[in-house]
Amino acid sequence: MTCIHRDHHGCLCDHFSKRYPNPEFEQRVCGPFMKFPVELIIRILTELDYEPLKACMKVSKSLRNVIKGSSVLQYHIQLFSRGFIDGTSSNPHLRTSAAKQRAFSNLQDSWSELLPRWESWLSPTKPVSGQKLTGGIWTTYESDGSEGPFISFTTLPSISRNIEIQERKIRLTSRLVDFAIDPSQDLLFLVEKSTASEAGYHWRLQFRTMSQNTPHPRAPKETIEYLPPDHAEEELIIQITENLIIILVILYNHEWDLEFTSLVIWDWHKGKHLVSYDGGLRVVSSFAHVTPSRFMLAEYFLFPRHLRKHDPHIRLALFDLRAKPDGTYQFVYVESLLFPPMGHLPDWGERKVTEFEIRSDPGPVITHDPPDHPSPFHLDPASRLFVVTLRLTDHSAVNFTSSWDFKFCIPFDTIIKAAPLAPSMSYQFQVPVTRYFTARNVCDAHDTLPPNISKKHVMPESASRILSTEPMGMDWAAWAQGGVSVLPLVEWSYFVFGMRCAGLEAIPGDDTHVELVILDFSPFAVSNHGEDRRVAGFSRTICYAGRLTDGRKIFDIDTDEEEGLSFVETRRVISHTSGVMMDSENILFLRYNAEHEGLQVSLDVGAWNL
Template sequence: MSALGDLASFPTETLLQIFEYLDGRDLVRCQRVCKALRHHIDQCSATQYVIRLAMCGYTDGTQSQGGGFSLIGARLNALEEHINRWKYLNWEEQRIEIPTRIPDCEVLVGGIYVLISQTIITCVQLPSKIRHIPLRAWSFENDFTVTALAMDPSQDLLVLLEIRQESEVSYLHFRTLSDNTRHPRVFATIPSGRYVRSHDIMIVGDTIAFHQYPSTFTWNWCTGTLLSEEFLDTHLGGIRWIGPKKLLGCRWGEGPSGALVVFGLDQDGNRREIVALDLPVRPSSAPRSFSCFLGQLAVPHPSGVLPFDSSSVYIIHLSGVDFRMPQDFDLVIPVSTIERYASDRYDGPFSVPWDVWASENTRVVPHSRCRQHRIFRNRTVRVEAGAQSRIKVLDFTPNLSVWPDSSHHRPSDARGVCYTKFVGRSESAIDVYPETFARTNLPYHESHRILETPLREPRSVQVDDENIVIADVSFPSWRGGRF
């Protein structure tokens, strides 16, 4: 009997049990084996749910909440609704009154919005109609003044930075997000160095990265083990975890032109890559702010190959740099370009001329009148100045409807990165950078990614999977929107 015949006679229940152990990549590969497998995968809500989760970069957080396999159809429908709300900017706006002063620091992760004003910690669980989550708020009185914070709601983890003025020493405290007590998994409070004004904290799993000029430290926060210390003799704009084994940071190096240095560390503290990019003009100062993420530019290939690796790009946003160009811009750098010039054996940064990077499809995308900017997962959100603020959501998510079989689907929407360009105060066109970075102008009606808000001068903008939260200048009101 042929292999196809063997597969056709295979019990459907057994196939579905096998599918439960496969991830999104493997399921797509199975679809390409034969029509029988493709039919089973296409008709199964569970496999479609896994595939769509993988493409969006999400994980299923409902297992710990109960419900089981019988709710998989509802979860798939909720995911599709979530995707469509981002795609078409189906914006549900509401105003949340938070009785607190203008916060010293704030963060939004996983639908939890935390604001700290002096010693008062205020937490808000933002509501979600899709996931049936109600609005809830709670607060704590802290025993020290918090200078910076980070959190991971999936671990019930809240990290607070304390700076003791008398000794000029800073400490990282690890608390529970639910009741602000010491986290049960933490070994000890970590002394993080002497007092400085520049700091950045990032968490991934058991590892925490903390930058405090001029060094970047990585610890296992559960054991208190110092994994690495990266000394940076120049200004660092920020650090970001871009994967379970990779830390990305940017700083300004020396050279005839401004140099943007990208380095990577794994969780064991080993250097993975360090590359310097010579910018076309020298800045007069280091950037005021920095953000970056590992994005997916390409639409899925008709062959069914998931675009997770070869088409990945670093999106690095820089603000407040005095170039002879707009002060806010994005660098779009293919991962393959960085890895081509990276070396595990090289101990120091080496310079790569800008024209070499440009030939590798790196792009500088300027922004005009950018007031606030946040990057999260596959989208970047900007608040533009003007008569009233305009929220621009630039979506990097691949089109889900075009894959994985070339015989039935063709890429109908080869969109990659969409940026709005301006002529004066009027919007004229959108520059589109698909997988090949080919530049194309689209008509005005494609500007549905733009949201209008009556806020003239928003104080801050925060973004996560489902929310855009814009803080008013006139405290204590925060305007929140959810997709």
């Protein structure tokens, strides 16, 4: 049957089910299916995603009645439209879909108003050496406790799961370089620095249980040894995804000049190294685990001080982790998402990239079946926002530093659209990898630096030669137009979870309060926003982000750009705080208080449960 409506060209549209119902068409398409028991029809429909469910409601009045009359399907539609997935039904008060739907609606309403249903203060702590919020657990590490170093776990309250605050400490035998947790696997991952040996310092990677602080039963090796190159200071960025431990190692010399970067991946379930990637002559400054096999790396060229006017060629490089026939793994280059070249302004001196970081949901990428997840509903990994922060500084003036900050908000869909996950899209390009060896006695593995290029400094001619031998990559206009927003707002303390970005902004003339700012990029929030609302101490408005053409002083852009992604901005005035973190149910506020005439600083953490 053909629709005569202009521009529809015979496609199914609302005319078949609303304005122009066609019982004959519906009987031919859906008649046999509707003879099944309603319970079976509902069970089949629950396997569909959001868009197919909407299509069913359009093409069939009978299916529309079934979907609208089913609390199970209405709950699934509500989840899908907001980028969530159904989870466990083990909570006694959430056994039915109707109960889950009420709990989910209440949670989303609290986010819309930024009104907590429960407030608390966590136990104050002394200066902490590390802090993380993962899976509803606030974790702090103190290296100088009165009884030695220890880690504290604070399970945050949850109205949806009907749990209260729970606190617990684990004593450690030595100080840590860094740590990470995955509550869904009861995994406590510790990185310790060993004493010096003939080969230098090496790190011990330990796999413990969070519940008992015992060797993890899934790890065939209690520890893995890793020997990095000689260095003075280190910075680690760690992410856990089921069987993968991913660490970006960034090393500096005594003058805090960047010496070495390497992304190293282990399979901790098998106790073996999979792959290392050091970026070649590029700096790898950050990474994001986009899908179980897809990684996105922030890369740029670092020039010597007297050559910093040159374009650093910043890019987001996409790689797939692939298994080879012999059982080993490799990084396969997929695509490069390029940013516009930087202009050469005569008033610029020693321009330098001081930050090029990808910020996203810090939790693990969920790849196991949803019923295994401890939450009654959790975020779909495809409903994620990546905020790329870029800071350029100029130190050439005496006693004065100029800086330019850009924040690029990039949804998951924009990345996948630019580089689909189909294997045929991957380009088999030989990527530079860190030389990795299996040690005989000292360590399980170590990375070595080739002679004469231990630093990441590169000359312009070398950068040009590298660029000429690589695939071209996608320029800014090809991948970012209409799919990326450039934010000029939110001053400090960025934190990203799902499709939301949280930050703090100062209030001019008020030193006792700040504005909590939540930016929601989810399509549902934008399409169902309604009218803007502003009252004393609160506002909720729809915004249209700036475009990179607003930064023409920095970037060479000749053509106008499409409008960036729209988002919903919610603001609420709160007492002064120094930092903010969040997950799907909680917002944490970090406040540092000076003690003993400023000689010591304590950390107070306030919690909103939404």
